[in-house]
Amino acid sequence: MLRIRIFALILMHSFILSKANAQSIPVGMPVLEDVYRRAQLLGKIDSSISFTIRPFSPGLLLKDSFLNVFDLDSMVAGEGSYIPVVRGLTNNKGTLIFRVLPLSWQQQYNSALPYGWNDGEMIPSKGYQTKMSAGVFFKAGPLTIQVQPEYVYAVNAEFENSNPDQYIGGADIPVRFGEDAYSRLSWGESSAKLNAGPVSFGISNENLWWGPGRRNSLLLSNNARGFKHLTFNTNRPIQTPIGSFETQIIGGKLLASEDSPLNADSLYSDWRYLSSMAISYQPKWVPGLFLGFNRSFQVYERNIKNFGDYFPFFTPFEKSKDSANASGADEKDQLASVYARWLLPKAHAEIYLEYGVNDHSHNLRDFVMSPEHSRAYIFGFQKLIELKGKHDEYLQVSAEVTQMSQSIDRLVREAFAWYTHFKILQGYTHEGKVLGSGVGPGGNLQSVDVSWIKGLKSIGFQFERYVHNNDYYNVGVFDFNGQSRRWIDLGFAATGTWNFKNLLVNAKLQGIQSMNYQWTMKNYAPDVYYIPENDIFNVHAELGMTYRF
DSSP states (O other): OHHHHHHHHHHHHHHHOTTOOSSOBOTTOTTHHHHHHHHHHTTOSOTTOOSSEESBOGGGGSTTTTTEEEOHHHHHTTOOOEEEOOOSEEETTEEEEEEEOOEEEEEEEESSSOOOOSOTTOOSOBEEEEEEEOOEEEEETTEEEEEBOEEEEEOOBOOOOSOTTOBGGGSSOBSSSOSSOEEEEEOBSOEEEEEETTEEEEEEOOOOEESSOSSOOSSBOSSSOOOOEEEEEESSOEEETTEEEEEEEEEEEEOOOSSOGGGGSGGGGSOEEEEEEEEEEEETTSTTEEEEEEEEEEEEGGGOOSGGGTOOTTSOSSGGGOHHHHHTOOOOEEEEEEEEEEEEGGGTEEEEEEEEESSOOSSHHHHHHOTTTTEEEEEEEEEEEEOTTSTTOEEEEEEEEEEOSOOGGGGTSOOOOTTOOSSSTTOSEETTEESSOTTOTTOEEEEEEEEEEETTEEEEEEEEEEEOOHHHHHHHOOOBTTBOOOOEEEEEEEEEEEEETTEEEEEEEEEEEEESGGGGEEEEETTEEEOSOOOEEEEEEEEEEEEOO
16 A cells, blocks of 8 residues: 555656656747757756757756756756656666646647748648647656647638649649648657667657758758657767767658649559668767768658668768669669757857758769759857846847758759659658758748747747749749749748746747749739739738646
């Protein structure tokens, strides 16, 4: 009877202490992800964490994550401390932990046109849309199970669309997901893993984010919904004599959407196998510097011939050394990127860069002669400026540039737009959304954010300029009477986050002027292909609430 009472007390304690650090924080978790990253800039958490392979566990942020729980609310207010807690029922076989995960309710609204990315299960939609998630976390010895399903509902109202059959950039990216209201229940951010020291192996449906970018990532982000995958990953940095390493290797299943014209041919609706690898390295001699490398392959299931097709990471980068690629017999599509993130805690700042290619060079000479061929890149910075006379209040200034469109090199050497491929017709997508950068094939984005910050609270403004699929524009759209017909969105937003004890609230109100919407293309009538102007104003609003039990 005494053991039962102790067990019940421990379970109750795990419910009360909402800041326990066992489960992972989903990619894109409102408020919390940004708070942790800012805290690292302020030197309040472990500086050896790269923040470039996510999701991560809050336990990573502790020097001894198995014995303590970090008081996040105090930490971000400058009063951080380690708080010893009872972890669960402990015996010679390990520890038992059971927790209720945060309840999250995110809402989104577009008045005229679909807009937004990095929203996972949500779809491009006009009108109201909502996403709800909740779940539980269980740990028994080396086994961890996280069940966190998500439910999405979207009004999916009709909007102006010059060509309902259009799909963007030669990939499976429908303009609209069906013609009726949309609803879906999915596994969301669920996973089951076996943990052994610093590494884990298991199956997961979680969103992944690889790379240092805050608004976009070249290879993997939470733009598309999560997909089922096997994962082998480090769950904390592995220390070596030359520095620390983090890594993840996955093998997953990608599906076509139900709304793309590609599905008219069943040959191209087969599922695809995605195999990807990420490595992050922090040199021992340069504290705060992270260097990384990502590589992804996808191939139709019917073209998997041998064991090497499941793990193609070590095939040569030079086409001249890859006989299948050089002869055109290679059925795989690959993307690769390198990146750097430099954390500067004394300056409360970070700078970062990711550079990728979607068509590797014939040999080293080819790359040296034309390094900009088929390239894309992301670079940005973030800095916190302490406000004089204010206790732990900061002005946050950040900016990021994403360039997905082809370089001027296209004039002499054409390359497929990013996320498209002549043998993988769905492109680098899962169920109708790009796995990497949300601005999509040929898209470019410039954004600037300025915010007042205090702990979990923030109020700020954001400006962005989004150029839609410049690659399509350069080959498929002609100027009208000498005027540019590029489709450009200019957005200005007010943003805010606030906490009320265990309740976290995030909000965004954005006005977007869409100029030359859909490149001013209207109808296929013989005498009207383009019109001088087709500008549309759209209101994009977000409101979310997350309750930590």
